[in-house]
Amino acid sequence: MGSTVSSIPLFPLPTVLFPGGVLPLRIFEPRYTDMISRCLRETTNFGVVLVRVGVPIKHEADARVPRTFEIGTEAQIIDFNQADSNTLGIVVKGQRKFRIHQQTEQKDRLLIGQVEYLPEESAGKLLPEHAHLVDVLTDLATHPLVQKLNLDLAYDEARSVSHRLAELLPIEPEIKQALLQLRTPRERLMELARIVRKFQE
Numbered sequence: 001m002g003s004t005v006s007s008i009p010l011f012p013l014p015t016v017l018f019p020g021g022v023l024p025l026r027i028f029e030p031r032y033t034d035m036i037s038r039c040l041r042e043t044t045n046f047g048v049v050l051v052r053v054g055v056p057i058k059h060e061a062d063a064r065v066p067r068t069f070e071i072g073t074e075a076q077i078i079d080f081n082q083a084d085s086n087t088l089g090i091v092v093k094g095q096r097k098f099r100i101h102q103q104t105e106q107k108d109r110l111l112i113g114q115v116e117y118l119p120e121e122s123a124g125k126l127l128p129e130h131a132h133l134v135d136v137l138t139d140l141a142t143h144p145l146v147q148k149l150n151l152d153l154a155y156d157e158a159r160s161v162s163h164r165l166a167e168l169l170p171i172e173p174e175i176k177q178a179l180l181q182l183r184t185p186r187e188r189l190m191e192l193a194r195i196v197r198k199f200q201e
Contacts, residue, residue, distance in 0.1 A: 003116045005101055008074070009035045009046045010111040012066040016176040017048040017073040017094045018163040019121075022149040027088040031110040036088055039077055047072045047098060047113055050177045066111070070100045071181045074117070096120065097180065124158030124185040133189060136196055137161055140168045158185035165192050169199075 011032060017023050027033050039046055049072035075092035083089045098115040105111055126134065134155050140146060141153060146168060154160035166179040166188060175195070182188045 005114050005116050006098075008044075008098075008113055008115055009039075010049055010068070010072070010100070010103065010113045011035070011046055011075070012049050012051045012068045012111065014051055014173060015048075016050050016167065016173055016180055017075060017092070018167045018176075018180060019073060019094045019097060020152060020160065020163055021073075021094040021167045022078075022091060022151055023048070023075070023094070024089070024091045024149075026083065027090060028086055031106075031108045033088050034108065035110055036077065036080070036090055040080065045074050045076050045095060047100075047115060048075045048092070048094075049100070049113075050173055053174075068100070068103075068111075069177050069181075071097060071118075071177070072100065072113075072115075073097055073180070121159050121183070121185055123154075123160070126156060126158050126161060126189075130158070130161065130189055130193075133165060133192055133196065134161060137165045137168070140165070158189060161185075162188035162192060169195065171195060 015023070027036055035046060038044070049068040052067040052069060074095040076095050077090050078093045079091040081089045097118040099118060100113045100115050102114040103111050137153070138155070141151070151164060152160070153164055162185040166176055169192070179188050179191060182191065
């Protein structure tokens with residue numbers, strides 16, 4: 001039996017959203033304010049995907065369509081406010097990861113993705129060797145900007161620690177994307193340990 005494919009609107013961004021992560025956004029382009037209004041009205045979600053930088057364009061007609069990575073995260077709107085007549089402020093929370101099978105562009109230039117939702121990672125237990133990563137996350141969580149996000153932090157859960165540390169560390173979006181694409185918290189924690197060691201050298 002094949003995997004179920006769903007159709008969702010996509011929001012290409014220069015940032016990565018992780019499951020359980022919180023991301024404030026300012027929306028001003030009409031195609032995206034319309035998308036957000038529809039999601040609010042119909043209680044539906046959209047997908048956040050990282051824009052690929054430096055990808056060669058084969059055809060001039062494709063120049064206006066953003067190139068994105070195939071793995072993204074479903075975003076649920078948890079708060080919103082009308083900043084002014086042209087700007088909408090929203091806060092989204094990451095839900096399921098998905099893989100894009102196909103993208104199409106609507107007349108209003110909104111991207112629609114045919115996506116397959118990926119299996120949820122197991123919570124997993126932290127090992128003694130991960131203690132220093134928990135310490136790093138604890139320090140990052142004290143930052144005022146991080147505290148404003150009201151993140152759900154489960155310091156005893158491998159999945160939570162790996163996702164929150166990956167999103168909060170000051171690393172390039174492409175590295176965050178590589179961490180998102182890893183299939184297990186154990187793999188992500190191993191890679192994060194290597195990244196943190198580089199910071200501390």
